[in-house]
Structure formats: C-alpha cells, structure tokens
Amino acid sequence: MENRAKKPLELYIHIPFCVKKCDYCDFLSGPAGKERQMEYFRALQREISAVSDFSDREITTVFIGGGTPSVPDPALVGAVLDQIRNKFFMAPDAEITIEANPGTLYKEKLQEYLAHGINRLSLGLQSPQNRELKLLGRIHTWEDFLESFSLAREAGFSNINIDLMSAIPEQTYEGWIHNLRTVAELSPEHISAYSLIVEEGTPFWEKDLKLPDEDTEYRMYEDTAAVLGEFGFHQYEISNYAKKDLECRHNKGYWQRTDYLGLGLGASSLLDHVRFSNTDRMEDYIRNSAFPEKIRCNLETLGEADEMAEFMFLGLRMAEGVSFQAFEEYFGKNMESIYGDVLKKHLSIGMLEKKDGKVFLTRKGIHVSNGVMADFLL
Ligand code: SF4
CATH class of the missing domain: 1.10.10.10 (Winged helix-like DNA-binding domain superfamily/Winged helix DNA-binding domain)
Structure with a gap:
C-alpha cells in the first residue's frame, strides 16, 4: 500500500512500575516485584495482539511512559516493541521515546533500548540539587543523574529530554535559575519544565510545605524561556523547550489532535473522534486485556x-x-x-x-x- 495514503497514529504504552513512590506523585504507578511485572507485560502483549492492526494507519511516534519504564527488564520492553513492529506499520523515521529515571540505567540496558529502535530518552531529573531531590522523595542523586546522562550519550542517544520541576518547597527564584543553568549547560536536546502541583492523596498534601509565593512562581516561569534561550532552546509549548527541530513529536501530535492509541493500564486514546481510557484497576486489566472492549472505559464520542x-x-x-x-x-x-x-x-x-x-x-x-x-x- 502507498504509505502516503496512511493516516498517522501515535502509540502510548503505559508501564506503571517505579522503584518507590515519590512524595508528590499521583500518577498511576507504584513498586512491584518481578513476577508482577512479568504478569503485566504478558497482559500488555495480549492487549496488543487483540487490538485492531490499523492497516490504514502509519505509526509515527511511540511513547513508553509511566511510572518508570526503565525499571522492568529491558528485554520485556524490547519484546513489546518487536510485537508492535510486527503488528503495525511503523514509519521508518518514527520517534520512539522511553521515560527513564536516573539510578535505573546501565550500559547494556541503554544498548538494548537502542537495538530495539528507541531513539529518544526522557530522563526524570526534577532538580540538580540533592537537598531538593531528597525533599521530593526521589530515589536518585544528581551524581546518579550525571552518570546516567553520560552513559546514555556514550551508548549513542542523541535525543534526550530532561524533566525539571520548579516551585519545589523552599526553592528560591535564584535557586530555580541556578537549576536551569546547571542542566542547560549539559546541552540536552529538550527540557520539560513543570511546576510542582500538590495533589490531594499524596504525602505532600498532608505536609505543611513552604512553597514559593505566587509572585516568585510568576518570575520563575517568566524567566525560564529567557534563561534557556541563552543556551539555544526555544519554548514551543507552555512547559516545553527544545533545540532547533527537536521538539517532542509525540506531544506535538497530542496538542494537534493526531489520533493516538493508549496501551496498558489506564492509558487514554483518541481514535476517530472517540476518547476513551483503559481501566486503571490492575486486576481487571490483567484479567481482561485480551478483550479490549472489556477494559475500555469512559467512552466519549466527541461532537x-x-x-x-x-x-x-x-x-x-x-x-x-x-x-x-x-x-x-x-x-x-x-x-x-x-x-x-x-x-x-x-x-x-x-x-x-x-x-x-x-x-x-x-x-x-x-x-x-x-x-x-x-x-x-x-
Ligand atoms: S518516578 Fe515518576 S511516576 Fe514514579 S513515583 Fe516518582 S514521579 Fe511518580
């Protein structure tokens, strides 16, 4: 079939495992043993086998998010990508991103990702200051991050995003600008800079946190684009900054309303004017993933x-x-x-x-x- 006739489709794959829960996190994620992880990947593969093959579509981007997708054995991730390539028509230049946390990467893991076509790495750093990392309940230090970043470069990753968080408790305006400069100096291709939102149900919600005031937060946000601009980044979205031509294609597709299929626990989709999401209950997902219609919830046909x-x-x-x-x-x-x-x-x-x-x-x-x-x- 003529490729040009194919409509684009983006894939999102949710991996809900983390080493431990961060104190501010309300994502669908948590720690789990190896057995559980394998059981989940088997369920994920059953879902992929069962969904339509979308023969009139071309997969333009794949985003493996979480959770921390770099926690499970990379062979499990590789097998899912192999299955996707066999099932769908993948564009030769597809952007394939995996989210990873410092402290969970080693050389062979990174090489296995590359061997399976993963060409973009998104590293959850949040802060280059160990005091702030500890406060957030992150598992890693700044030194762990530096090691992961240089391992990724050595392995051959030439498209790396770094996630940073502003408005962390006790953070000053100067502290934030220092964080931005420290990370920009490493010259990643992309920086996502989000401000902390304290969500109900997280340990942070219960704490008496000394958050920066509104005026400080305003100045932090306002000056982010200018500081990153000095290092060659341009702001292309409210919270996202990239070097020239290195915006995240997957996320741009989302903002431009390209259709996407979400696979895995709680993953959302937009397909042919219908939005829906998979169940967020692990037991239901594992039991029924071979029957996509049984795990899909909140179906909404958009007028x-x-x-x-x-x-x-x-x-x-x-x-x-x-x-x-x-x-x-x-x-x-x-x-x-x-x-x-x-x-x-x-x-x-x-x-x-x-x-x-x-x-x-x-x-x-x-x-x-x-x-x-x-x-x-x-
Ligand atoms: S690593 Fe990410 S997904 Fe996992 S608990 Fe921390 S913030 Fe949440």
Whole structure:
C-alpha cells in the first residue's frame, strides 16, 4: 500500500512500575516485584495482539511512559516493541521515546533500548540539587543523574529530554535559575519544565510545605524561556523547550489532535473522534486485556462543539498557536464565525495575539491560560 495514503497514529504504552513512590506523585504507578511485572507485560502483549492492526494507519511516534519504564527488564520492553513492529506499520523515521529515571540505567540496558529502535530518552531529573531531590522523595542523586546522562550519550542517544520541576518547597527564584543553568549547560536536546502541583492523596498534601509565593512562581516561569534561550532552546509549548527541530513529536501530535492509541493500564486514546481510557484497576486489566472492549472505559464520542473547543485549547498550548486556515479546513467553518466574541475579548485585553494567519497566547495570556482556554468551551 502507498504509505502516503496512511493516516498517522501515535502509540502510548503505559508501564506503571517505579522503584518507590515519590512524595508528590499521583500518577498511576507504584513498586512491584518481578513476577508482577512479568504478569503485566504478558497482559500488555495480549492487549496488543487483540487490538485492531490499523492497516490504514502509519505509526509515527511511540511513547513508553509511566511510572518508570526503565525499571522492568529491558528485554520485556524490547519484546513489546518487536510485537508492535510486527503488528503495525511503523514509519521508518518514527520517534520512539522511553521515560527513564536516573539510578535505573546501565550500559547494556541503554544498548538494548537502542537495538530495539528507541531513539529518544526522557530522563526524570526534577532538580540538580540533592537537598531538593531528597525533599521530593526521589530515589536518585544528581551524581546518579550525571552518570546516567553520560552513559546514555556514550551508548549513542542523541535525543534526550530532561524533566525539571520548579516551585519545589523552599526553592528560591535564584535557586530555580541556578537549576536551569546547571542542566542547560549539559546541552540536552529538550527540557520539560513543570511546576510542582500538590495533589490531594499524596504525602505532600498532608505536609505543611513552604512553597514559593505566587509572585516568585510568576518570575520563575517568566524567566525560564529567557534563561534557556541563552543556551539555544526555544519554548514551543507552555512547559516545553527544545533545540532547533527537536521538539517532542509525540506531544506535538497530542496538542494537534493526531489520533493516538493508549496501551496498558489506564492509558487514554483518541481514535476517530472517540476518547476513551483503559481501566486503571490492575486486576481487571490483567484479567481482561485480551478483550479490549472489556477494559475500555469512559467512552466519549466527541461532537463538533467538543472538537472545536479541543482544537482551540490544545492548539493554544503551543507557541505557534492555532491557524485560522487549519481550523477552516478541519471544520469547514471560519474560526471567527464560531469564536468571534471570545477572540475579540482576549485580543483586546492582550491575552491573545494574531499574526501570520494564526492566533496565540501572549506572555500575559500564558500566565492565565486556563482562564483563556475555558472561554473556548462552547
Ligand atoms: S518516578 Fe515518576 S511516576 Fe514514579 S513515583 Fe516518582 S514521579 Fe511518580
């Protein structure tokens, strides 16, 4: 079949295991023994066997996330990737990312990832300061990270993301800027910089934390782009910064509403205008993964109004903004005929700006982005 005719499809694979739970984390993840991990991978392979082969689609990106996908034996990850290549049509230049934590990587593991076509590594560092890492309940030190980073470079990874966290308890503005510079100096290809959100149900929720005040947090965020800019990174999304042409293709696809299939516990999908997610109950997942219809929950068929809202608020997360032409091509309707009043309001108060056929958030707008985006819900 002519490849060009194939529609893109992204894959997300969830690996819910971690060495230990971090004190701020509310992701679907936790520690588990080897037996449990193997049982999970068998279930994952049953799910992959059972889902449609999407013969009219081309897999453009695969993102193995978690949890900490670098915890299980790399042969298990490799077997899943082999199965995916056999089942689906994988684009020759597909971006294949794995998330990994410092302290869980060694040379042979990295080599096995590369041998299975993984070409992007996302390292969860969070902070280069051991005091902050300890406070967050992370398993690794800055020195562990440095070792993992240089092992990855030596193995041949030329596309590495580093996750950093701002607004950590007791963090100062100067401390954050120092963290940014320390990490940028290592010259990774990509940096994701998120601020800590204290979630209910986590140990952090129960603690009396000395969090930076709103004004400090504002300045931390505001100056991140400028500091990383000095090192050759450009901001392409609210929390993401990349060297030239090295944005994360998987995440861009998500913000541009490319269809994606989520595999594994709790994984979400968007397929042919339907959103759904797999069960987040491990026992149910393991028992029923060979029957995808039994593990899929929260099915929601998106109407035109939902899709328009998503098109706007996901698109506005990106610095390049939303194209008027792309909107019209997708919906057959002019963006101004639908959102004329909302656009007018936010353009007039300086939250949005229009340029070269696109509308995007201004710096001022980024700080109140949730409020601006909410106005696009029809
Ligand atoms: S390593 Fe990541 S997924 Fe695992 S507990 Fe920590 S923050 Fe959560």
